[in-house]
Amino acid sequence: MAAVKFSRQREYIRRNLAExxxxxxxxxxxxxxxxxxxxxxxxxxxxxxxxxAKLGDIRRISGGEGADRFDGRMDPHDHFFCRVCGGVxxxxxxxxxxxLKKRAQKDFAGHIDRQxxxxxxxxxxxxxxxxxKGLSVIGNK
Amino acid sequence: MAAVKFSRQREYIRRNLAExxxxxxxxxxxxxxxxxxxxxxxxxxxxxxxxxAKLGDIRRISGGEGADRFDGRMDPHDHFFCRVCGGVxxxxxxxxxxxLKKRAQKDFAGHIDRQxxxxxxxxxxxxxxxxxKGLSVIGNK
DNA sequence: TATGATAATAGTAATGATTACTGATAATGA
DNA sequence: TCATTATCAGTAATCATTACTATTATCATA
Numbered sequence: 029m030a031a032v033k034f035s036r037q038r039e040y041i042r043r044n045l046a047e048x049x050x051x052x053x054x055x056x057x058x059x060x061x062x063x064x065x066x067x068x069x070x071x072x073x074x075x076x077x078x079x080x081a082k083l084g085d086i087r088r089i090s091g092g093e094g095a096d097r098f099d100g101r102m103d104p105h106d107h108f109f110c111r112v113c114g115g116v117x118x119x120x121x122x123x124x125x126x127x128l129k130k131r132a133q134k135d136f137a138g139h140i141d142r143q144x145x146x147x148x149x150x151x152x153x154x155x156x157x158x159x160x161k162g163l164s165v166i167g168n169k
Numbered sequence: 170m171a172a173v174k175f176s177r178q179r180e181y182i183r184r185n186l187a188e189x190x191x192x193x194x195x196x197x198x199x200x201x202x203x204x205x206x207x208x209x210x211x212x213x214x215x216x217x218x219x220x221x222a223k224l225g226d227i228r229r230i231s232g233g234e235g236a237d238r239f240d241g242r243m244d245p246h247d248h249f250f251c252r253v254c255g256g257v258x259x260x261x262x263x264x265x266x267x268x269l270k271k272r273a274q275k276d277f278a279g280h281i282d283r284q285x286x287x288x289x290x291x292x293x294x295x296x297x298x299x300x301x302k303g304l305s306v307i308g309n310k
Numbered sequence: 311t312a313t314g315a316t317a318a319t320a321g322t323a324a325t326g327a328t329t330a331c332t333g334a335t336a337a338t339g340a
Numbered sequence: 341t342c343a344t345t346a347t348c349a350g351t352a353a354t355c356a357t358t359a360c361t362a363t364t365a366t367c368a369t370a
Binding site: 030031032033034035037038067068069071072075076 | 346347
């Protein structure tokens with residue numbers, strides 16, 4: 029139900045996400061979309077990000093800190109969250125075969141359809157800048 | 170700095186979390202605390218949950234859907250999130266040795282200090298109730 | 311056991327992220 | 341071209357959480 033109609037705003041968002049690798053928040057995407065559509069609404073950006081995620085064109089990543097992030101790359105990979113600068117980095121899959129899911133499923137009477145693996149710490153840039161020892165801005169609640 | 174003083178409200182919250190296994194939200198804890206302290210403030214509950222988590226007495230789990238959950242059990246284990254009823258269940262550790270962390274660290278110049286593994290799907294109860302096929306209430310944004 | 315320093319509280323306002331609502335506009339199929 | 345309906349911009353509302361403030365509770369020490 030509910031046929032999806034073309035919209036230039038949505039196409040712009042789709043392409044924008046496909047081209048960047050910084051896992052932006054809805055607001056970061058919004059700031060970009062405004063360059064092409066000066067009076068686009070933030071709600072439009074949210075609605076389309078959700079729709080694109082549902083359609084499987086992009087991926088929503090909720091690191092548990094602040095706003096959700098969005099990822100235009102659909103090949104399977106994990107994510108690393110830097111507690112110092114808040115940035116999100118792609119990491120090669122640590123569990124390519126989804127072994128954990130199978131292992132967890134064994135002792136569980138429910139049905140597991142998805143496993144999420146996330147890593148937290150200090151990114152290379154912040155490590156160099158001396159951010160390793162408790163200077164965290166994020167993750168302290 | 171900032172010595173921690175005893176508070177009856179905080180003790181109640183600590184015990185409440187130690188006794189239950191349903192990974193409640195702040196609001197769920199709040200409703201319980203009000204039984205003993207009828208005019209406790211929701212802010213007090215939030216503040217103490219955050220403090221207890223910082224002290225290492227409880228654990229905050231942010232499944233990426235809705236409000237944060239809190240867990241009084243400090244032994245290492247994973248969590249399962251039911252997309253149908255929204256419940257959170259404990260699962261035995263799928264990666265006891267933190268192998269993934271080590272594997273991910275190999276190709277990464279930053280410092281990984283924490284790995285989070287979460288599972289999503291349909292819990293045993295909702296499976297029986299026929300909730301397996303797209304009846305999800307949660308996880309559809 | 312009184313006192314003084316300060317942490318914690320209740321109550322409430324404010325914030326930030328996200329969703330919902332509405333009348334106007336744009337896309338699509340007949 | 342027309343009718344249908346998804347999408348839009350603009351804005352209000354919601355939800356989870358934090359911040360602020362005047363008052364109260366804790367606790368080490370006099």
